[in-house]
Amino acid sequence: MTMHPYSPDPRTSRLSTPTPTPSAVTDALRRSRPRGLDVEAVFIGRSLRHAVRDVESLLMSIALPVILMLMFTFVFGGAIDPGGDYVNYVVPGIILTCAGFGASSTALSVANDMTSGFIDRLRTMPVRASAVITGHVAASLAKNLFATAIVIVVAVLIGFRPTATWGEWFAVIALIALYILAITYLFAAIGLAAKSAESANGYGFILLFLPYVSSAFVPVDTMPDWLIWFADNQPVTPIIDALRSLLVGTEMNGSGIAAVAWCTVILAVAVGWAARLFTSRAGRR
């Protein structure tokens, strides 16, 4: 072809290269692979825009845990711990519930990109299409850390008195971030696996019940025996125990190592699963 569809932009040398022979055409004009981590940056920007614009979901991911916390503290708290100290017990559980709820919207975002053909379009371009998942996960991490911060502020306002040192606070934030990262990736994989955005939402819901069957809201030893076994051996319990230990100085009992191990395993499995699904679901809208 001799003429090109676009008038080249004189300011950019790449686009103003003349196209003399068909074979050289076009090399200068063709799409080029974005450099370095540009793709990731672009997708993180996109997902953050989504997060900020979806005001309803942002408000819900903050309002729900706050309401939950107020309810547990003022409605059930008196029955569970008549001493009025329940808020100090329940905050880690609320944080994890909040993180789980916030992360679950990632399944929806990913499923939407999958079913709308957006991801297929990326796959026909010379870019790392999987970076779209990185974008959703990073945005979810930012959004949920923000929501967590608000939850902690509200908790302090209603009587939460953490005893954590600066170092312990750092560990708390790191552990929460690791948990959010792991569970967000898991929800991203669920979004890839789901046939539709609606079912992605449904599957994700099951995971949100895990904190209730853990040491989050009541001590595990108040549960029936068979449930104690489950509650002791599921990932949320050690994470809660570790957070509680760091925040208010209860016994750690090795829960820190177990918490990090659980998060790492969940993250590894989720990343592997997502990678597999991402490849196998090409062109199967």
Place this chain on the structure above:
Amino acid sequence: MDSTMRTETNCETPTPPGPPAIEFTGVSAGFGRKPVLRGLDLMVGKGEVFALLGANGAGKTTTINILTTLLRPDSGRVRVSGVDVLEHPDEARRCFAVTGQSAAVDHCLSTAENLMLLARLSGLSRREAKARTVQLAERLSLGSFIDARVGTLSGGMRRRLDLALSLVVPVDVLILDEPTTGLDTRSRRELWAEVSQLSSEGTTVFLTTQYLEEADALADRIGLLHDGRLAGLGTPHELKARVGEDTVAVRDRDGNALAEVPTDGTVRGISAVLGSLDPDYAEAAVTLHRPSLDDVFLSFTSNDEVRPRQKPVG
């Protein structure tokens, strides 16, 4: 079905020098046990507008998915601008852009943000991307809804944006999978005009469609996909000529066909036909009938032999 005979016409259209824009060689693909493509051979020349026509489920989208690196065929070879899409998918992806069946646009972002996003992903710097967005918005008349969230746009506007997204960076080959399905007549014609414009500027266009009218209006050549193979290939004119000749049709007042006589379509030919008609038909209505692509489609995709239009019926 004598598909071999029909596909021989491949060489009737001269191909420009250089590697063909698109080349399928013996491509077979299937889902599970169900074969979708059975040894598809197809060549599209540089600068050509090629329409792949087929009924629902004929394998049009599978063909597109293989061409665009979304799906690996079971066997065969596919090249775009001389680049093997199976061996060098990333290199091939630099040669084409595709607009799929559903408008793959980001509903949360505005028109401009969608364009920026794709431009950045195509390796343009922020400044280049901005300049291109302005250019494309002007070219495809997106100006009136440039800042509107895509979720609020009509189907026609979304398709136009979708096409613009494919044009963010110039490509050798533009691939359109049923680009006008679900669009109203005006939007459809606007999209056709844009495709014609691109083609006149040298872009090769490969499109699938269920609309014969669309293929007739746009395509230099048409391939009829049936049963996983090309059942017919040629210019719209050639294909129509192979189904039947032009005829002079004579009908009575109630519309019943009295006679249908083949003609070469010239004044002399038609006069001769009219002169030879039974004088009793003096009051009857006369129309010139040319085979349409509908006739072509039906005859090539039925599993029977092609039956040329018969002679007088009255």
